Amino acid sequence: MIDANRKDTLTDWIAKVPAITLGFWIIKILATTLGEIGGDAVTMSWLGETTPNASATAWHPGYLIGTGIFAAVFAAAVALQIRTPRFNRWLYWFAIVASTTVGTTLADFADRSLGIGYTGGSTLLLALLLATLFTWYRSTGTIAVDSVRDTRSELFYWLTITFSQTLGTALGDWVADTQGLGYTGGMAIFGGLLLLVAFLYFTTKISRTALFxxxxxLTRPLGAVVGDFMDKPHAKGGLELSRYSGxxxxxxxxxxxxxxxxxxxxTKAH
Structure with a gap:
């Protein structure tokens, strides 16, 4: 209940992003899985491979074209999200899904078309993610979700999400392919790490913001390996399901x- 004697306004304590609940994490994992399959549906199935047996580092224009398409959609979604005066569940999740698809195509473009590989891509994106979080914290004094109530915080929030979604694709491929653990191995690793974070949340006093x-x-590489498991060929350990129907x-x-x-x-704690 709001104290009538307080001088702050609703915008001072209500964020424009959702509260962190079990439902949030379920939708987030579904969205990251959709981003992987949906991104591949456009760059690989719709736009097509340049050659039937293209190597992992071969030039594939579909990655660049797909990145351009999804980047435009994501930019429009974030612009609408920033313009809206309050939290809108449909707009928020539309922006999240857009970020997962552009993250997929951007990571594939960097890892494969630019030839830096999964290791190089993961390292670069991790550095960019940490730099963004550090800059955000130095600029506003907090990176907590309940602080996302103004344009500056929102821009940092969505930039952080962009790097995290892109990192997830590269990291998922690095574990499954470069380390040779396969998609089921990747699911076990990232699922296990998420369970560890949940355990720490309920049993320790570690910063809730850091755990969030x-x-x-971690939900992004989990969604990436689940998505790859669903649509990749049987020969590569996948189920070979249709990317479109999936x-x-x-x-x-x-x-x-x-x-x-x-x-x-x-909401901001009072």
């Missing part, structure tokens, strides 16, 4: 979860 961003980053099924699941799970804005 750790979990937020994308539609995941999109329907996200819409259903948004309707079912309570959606409320994060």
């Amino acid at each position: 961003w750790s979990a937020f980053v 994308s539609l099924a995941l999109l329907a699941a996200i819409v259903l979860c948004i309707l079912i799970f309570p959606q409320r804005a994060a």
